[in-house]
Amino acid sequence: MSDSTRAAHRITIVGGGAGGLELATRLGRRLGRRAHAEITLVDARLTHLWKPLLHEVAAGSLNAFEDELNYVALAHWNGFRFRLGALESVDRRAHTITIAPSVDEQGREFIPRRSIGYDTLVIAIGSTSHDFGVPGVAEHCMFLDSREQADRFHRDLLRAVFAANAQSEPLREGQLHIAIAGAGATGVELAAELRDSLRAMVEYGFDRIVPQRDVRIVLIEGRDRILPGLPERISAATHKLLESIGVEVYTGERIEAVTAQGFRRAGGMFVAAEIRVWAAGIKAPAVLANLDNLDVNHLGQLIVRPTLQTRADDHIFAFGDCAYCLYAGGVVPPRAQAAHQQAALLVRSIENRLAGKPLPVFVYRDYGSLINLSRYSAVGNLMGNLMGRKAPTALFVEGWFARLAYLSLYKLHQLAVLGFVRTALETLANLLTQRSRPRLKLH
Numbered sequence: 001m002s003d004s005t006r007a008a009h010r011i012t013i014v015g016g017g018a019g020g021l022e023l024a025t026r027l028g029r030r031l032g033r034r035a036h037a038e039i040t041l042v043d044a045r046l047t048h049l050w051k052p053l054l055h056e057v058a059a060g061s062l063n064a065f066e067d068e069l070n071y072v073a074l075a076h077w078n079g080f081r082f083r084l085g086a087l088e089s090v091d092r093r094a095h096t097i098t099i100a101p102s103v104d105e106q107g108r109e110f111i112p113r114r115s116i117g118y119d120t121l122v123i124a125i126g127s128t129s130h131d132f133g134v135p136g137v138a139e140h141c142m143f144l145d146s147r148e149q150a151d152r153f154h155r156d157l158l159r160a161v162f163a164a165n166a167q168s169e170p171l172r173e174g175q176l177h178i179a180i181a182g183a184g185a186t187g188v189e190l191a192a193e194l195r196d197s198l199r200a201m202v203e204y205g206f207d208r209i210v211p212q213r214d215v216r217i218v219l220i221e222g223r224d225r226i227l228p229g230l231p232e233r234i235s236a237a238t239h240k241l242l243e244s245i246g247v248e249v250y251t252g253e254r255i256e257a258v259t260a261q262g263f264r265r266a267g268g269m270f271v272a273a274e275i276r277v278w279a280a281g282i283k284a285p286a287v288l289a290n291l292d293n294l295d296v297n298h299l300g301q302l303i304v305r306p307t308l309q310t311r312a313d314d315h316i317f318a319f320g321d322c323a324y325c326l327y328a329g330g331v332v333p334p335r336a337q338a339a340h341q342q343a344a345l346l347v348r349s350i351e352n353r354l355a356g357k358p359l360p361v362f363v364y365r366d367y368g369s370l371i372n373l374s375r376y377s378a379v380g381n382l383m384g385n386l387m388g389r390k391a392p393t394a395l396f397v398e399g400w401f402a403r404l405a406y407l408s409l410y411k412l413h414q415l416a417v418l419g420f421v422r423t424a425l426e427t428l429a430n431l432l433t434q435r436s437r438p439r440l441k442l443h
C-alpha cells in the first residue's frame with residue numbers, strides 16, 4: 001500500500017500486543033487487503049511475543065527468539081502497515097498522533113519524531129507494574145512487563161547460577177534466593193516455572209548447587225490468600241501445589257521497603273534475596289495521562305464507554321489492560337482473554353462505523369481462569385457457558401486437562417494472528433526440533 005493509493009478511512013492502532021495485534025490482523029484481512037480502509041499498527045518494538053509467556057522467558061523454559069513474531073512480516077501477510085515507535089501524544093483536533101524518535105542502543109536517533117493521521121484511533125498499549133509507592137521497588141526489583149525485562153531477568157538468573165556454581169566458599173545469605181512480591185497469576189506462575197528451571201539447570205551440570213538446599217523461592221502476598229482475584233478453591237489448590245514443590249508462600253504480608261539485599265516485611269521481618277521480583281499489581285503506561293484531555297482513572301487507564309470509545313472522543317477507542325471498562329458484571333479484568341474478546345468486538349464496531357451503523361457494546365464473558373504451574377501441573381476453572389451450558393457454573397479442572405486448556409489459550413492467539421496453516425506448521429516445527437536443543441535456554 002503506498003500513500004497515493006491510500007483508502008479513505010485511516011484506522012490507526014497503537015500497541016500490537018495480545019489485543020492490538022489480533023485487531024490489526026483481522027482488520028487487515030477484512031478491510032486492508034480489499035483497500036476498504038487503511039490500517040496502520042504502531043508498536044514501540046519490532047517483534048511481538050504474547051505477554052503471558054514472559055515468565056517462561058524469564059525462567060529460560062521458552063526461547064523468545066524462537067517464538068517472537070516480526071511485525072513487518074505480519075503486516076505484509078495480513079494487509080496492514082507497521083510503523084515502529086512509541087506513542088508520545090495525540091492531537092484530537094488534527095486527528096494525528098505523534099510517535100517519539102526511535103534511538104539505537106547507543107542512544108543515536110535513527111527515526112525522527114513524526115506524526116501519523118487517523119480517522120479512527122485505537123489505543124491498546126497494555127500495562128506496567130504498579131509499585132504502590134513502596135520505597136526501593138524501582139531501584140531494586142525486576143519486573144515482567146516487557147520482553148526486555150524478561151530477557152534481563154533470564155540473563156541475571158543465569159549469571160547468579162554460574163557465579164554460585166563457580167564459588168568455593170559457602171553461599172552468602174540470600175544468594176540464589178528469589179523473592180517474588182505479589183501472588184497473582186504472574187507471581188505464582190513465575191515461582192513454579194523457576195522451581196522447575198533451576199532444577200533442570202542443575203541437571204545440565206551446575207553440579208555444586210543442590211536445589212533443595214541452596215535455592216529458595218519465596219512468594220509474598222499482601223492479601224489473605226494467593227490468586228485473590230480467582231475463586232478460593234483455585235487459590236487453595238494452587239497454594240498446596242506450590243508448597244509441595246518447595247515454594248515458600250506467605251499471605252497477609254505487606255512489603256514495607258525493598259533494598260539491594262531483599263524485602264522488608266511490615267512486621268520488621270526481612271527476606272534476604274539476591275533476585276527480587278515485583279509482580280504486585282498493574283497500572284497503565286504514564287503516556288496516557290496526557291493525551292489531549294482523554295479521561296483516565298486512578299491507575300492511569302483510559303476510561304471507556306461500553307462501546308470501547310473513550311469518554312471524551314467518539315473517534316478514539318481503547319481496550320485491553322490500558323482501558324478501564326465497566327460492564328454489567330463489574331470491571332473488565334486486565335487479562336489476555338478480555339483483550340482477545342474486545343479485539344473481536346472492535347472488528348465489528350469498526351465495520352459498523354464505516355457503514356454508519358450503531359456500535360455494539362462490550363460484554364465480558366468469563367470463560368474461566370487457568371494457572372499454569374510449569375511441568376508440575378495446572379489448575380483452574382472453566383465456566384459452564386464454555387461447556388455449552390446456559391448457566392455460568394464453574395467446572396474445577398486440574399492436571400493435564402487444565403494444562404491442555406491453558407496451552408490452547410496461546411494456540412487461539414496464534415490462530416488469530418498467524419492463521420491455521422502457519423500455526424500448524426509452527427507447532428509441527430516446534431515438535432520436530434524439541435529434541436535437538438536443550439530444554440532450557442542456557443545463554
Ligand SMILES: Cc1cc2nc3c(=O)[nH]c(=O)nc-3n(C[C@H](O)[C@H](O)[C@H](O)COP(=O)(O)OP(=O)(O)OC[C@H]3O[C@@H](n4cnc5c(N)ncnc54)[C@H](O)[C@@H]3O)c2cc1C
Binds near residue numbers: 053
Ligand atoms: C507473566 C504473565 C502471565 C500472564 N498470564 C496470563 C494468563 O494466563 N491469562 C490471561 O488472560 N492473562 C495473562 N496475563 C495478562 C495478559 O498478558 C494481559 O492482560 C494482556 O497481554 C493484555 O493485552 P494488551 O493487548 O492490553 O497489552 P499487551 O499484550 O501488554 O500489549 C501492549 C503492546 O503495546 C506496546 N506498547 C507499549 N507502550 C507503547 C507505546 N507508548 N507506544 C507504542 N506501543 C506501545 C507493547 O510493546 C506491546 O506490544 C499475564 C501477564 C503476565 C505478565
